[in-house]
Amino acid sequence: MRTIRAGIAGAGMVAAVHADAVRRAGGVVAGVAASTPERSKAAVQRLNAERAYDSAEDLARSDDVDVVHVCTPNALHGPLVRAALAAGKHVVCEKPLSLTGADSAELTALAADSGLVAAVPLVYRYHPMTVEARERVRAGDLGAIRLIHGHYLQDWLARPDDNNWRVDPAVGGASRAFADIGSHWCDLVEWVSGHRIVELVAAAQTVLPERSAAGRETFTTGADTGAAGAAAAPRTPVTTEDAVQVLFRTDRGATGALVVSQVSPGRKNRLWFEIDGADRSVSFDGEDPESLLLGGRDRTEILRRDNLSAQAGRINAVPAGHPWGYRDCFAAFTADVYAAIADPAPRGSDPAPAYPAFADAARTAHITDAVLASAANRSWIEVS
Ligand SMILES: NC(=O)c1ccc[n+]([C@@H]2O[C@H](COP(=O)([O-])OP(=O)(O)OC[C@H]3O[C@@H](n4cnc5c(N)ncnc54)[C@H](O)[C@@H]3O)[C@@H](O)[C@H]2O)c1
Incomplete structure (x- = not known):
């Protein structure tokens, strides 16, 4: 070849x-x-x-x-x-x-x-433990899914001196936090749960109405100059959202809640979700991705990245105890x-x-459009 x-x-x-x-x-x-x-x-x-x-x-x-x-x-x-x-x-x-x-x-x-x-x-579909969560759902281990909830939080845009091309709608798009990271969360939970978000209501927040006019490289942060520094440095107005909270309904009768933020101190890249079924729940933490929590009324287990289903095992290229990382997902x-x-x-x-594939990304773009429209109208909206 x-x-x-x-x-x-x-x-x-x-x-x-x-x-x-x-x-x-x-x-x-x-x-x-x-x-x-x-x-x-x-x-x-x-x-x-x-x-x-x-x-x-x-x-x-x-x-x-x-x-x-x-x-x-x-x-x-x-x-x-x-x-x-x-x-x-x-x-x-x-x-x-x-x-x-x-x-x-x-x-x-x-x-x-x-x-x-x-x-x-x-x-994030390529973490062995998210694949495992999906396989547990598909095997019926959770029972009927009732609730889907979680968050995706970062802090690298938390201060007025933090800036990046993503903040500028002409370069990053009308949505910032949601399109940038909320899109990953929605894709992942839809893929794991098999449910589709069909209706939502969103509240968006721009907590920093102005930022340093100087752009910074992705994931590099500005100094904490305090109020005096913030007042002195040249500023530029911000129109894209720093944070979004979303309530949603799925096509299969579950409800859900999602918090997305790029201004949550201490959270570097925390993609976390929980899916609650009638019998069991499953939750995944992207900052601690070597395990899954499998909840049960009588017994709750922490499942390690070992003895996984065939689908998770397909990509699981390094043995348990040898951490799986972001670059491994990309590979x-x-x-x-x-x-x-x-x-x-x-x-x-x-x-x-x-x-x-492109269709999956288009799906997240439609959800992003619905989030922006709902936040602007302060109303529930169907996802097209
Ligand atoms: N899938 C993921 O997990 C993930 C993670 C991070 C970023 N991203 C996406 O990747 C893209 C890049 O993000 P990043 O964090 O690497 O940003 P970055 O700012 O680190 O890099 C952007 C790069 O684009 C280059 N560039 C700008 N204008 C260009 C042009 N006209 N022609 C060619 N290159 C040009 C810049 O020189 C820079 O090297 C974004 O769309 C972002 O949403 C995805």
């Missing part, structure tokens, strides 16, 4: 994770493109890429690239996906797939028509995507690929 050659558009936090995953899936990083030709050159060594491209558009069209990984700020996703599909390239596009549900649906249709592989790294995801690229079977209309 020919080695799959990847081009990576973007050279920041997640691009480096993709580069690692490409290699672990047996591919090579054929090239990288950052925001300027100079930055592309600087990224070659950091990502261990073969060459720099002057622009992401050049990379997307290059004959030397089989699959384009779109790891740029959100507003560039749609245009780069279109350029890559038009050039006949497979695509791995970061979430959110695009800035609206309607455009995400259009990209999904384009990808289906192309017959190319079109995937989105909703990678397992990329292995599934590259296996699909290598498989000459007809694609495009495949309703259930092994990996999260």
Whole structure:
């Protein structure tokens, strides 16, 4: 089989994770493109890429690239996906797939028509313990699901001196916290539970109406300059939400609640959910992902990453006691995507690929649209 050659558009936090995953899936990083030709050159060594491209558009069209990984700020996703599909390239596009549900649906249709592989790294599906939670639900261990609840909390945007391109709606989109991390939570709990969120009511909050005008790199934080510093530094107004609280109903009669925040001190990247069934509950903590809590009226167990179901065992590449990490999720995801690229079977209309696909990301974009509309109208709203 020919080695799959990847081009990576973007050279920041997640691009480096993709580069690692490409290699672990047996591919090579054929090239990288950052925001300027100079930055592309600087990224070659950091990502261990073969060459720099002057622009992401050049990379997307290059004959030397089989699959384009779109790891740029959100507003560039749609245009780069279109350029890559038009050039006949497979695509791995970061979430959110695009800035609206309607455009995400259009990209999904384009990808289906192309017959190319079109995937989105909703990678929390690749923790062995989230797979195990899903398998327990599918086996009927929980009984009828009644409640689905949890949160996704971070703190790297908690202070007025913290800023990033995600805060600017022209670059990140109209939704910030929800599109950035709430989308991961919704995808994961729908995938684990088999329920779909059909109706919701949301309250969004922008707790910091102004932030430092200076943008910062992702996950780097500003100084705590206190009130005096905050008053002195140049500020820019903020319109995107720092936090959202959502109540929802599912298509199968459960209710749920979700808190999403990028301003929760001490929470670095805490994706936590609990699914409560008639017989048992299951809960997962992304900051402590080596175990699952299986609740029961008579007996509650902590299940370790050992003796797992066949589906969880499929990706569980390191033995229990050797922690499974974020990069391992990306590597397992990329292995599934590259296996699909290598498989000459007809694609495009495949309703259930092994990996999260454009349709899954479009689904989260529709939920994001509903959250924004509900928060603006202060009312329950159906998810389209
Ligand atoms: N799936 C996940 O778990 C996950 C995690 C983090 C980020 N993401 C997504 O990945 C994307 C990138 O996020 P990040 O955290 O790496 O951001 P980042 O700020 O660390 O990196 C963004 C990169 O894009 C580059 N860039 C900007 N304009 C460009 C252009 N015109 N052409 C080419 N490159 C350009 C920048 O130079 C920078 O290298 C976002 O869409 C984000 O939502 C997903």
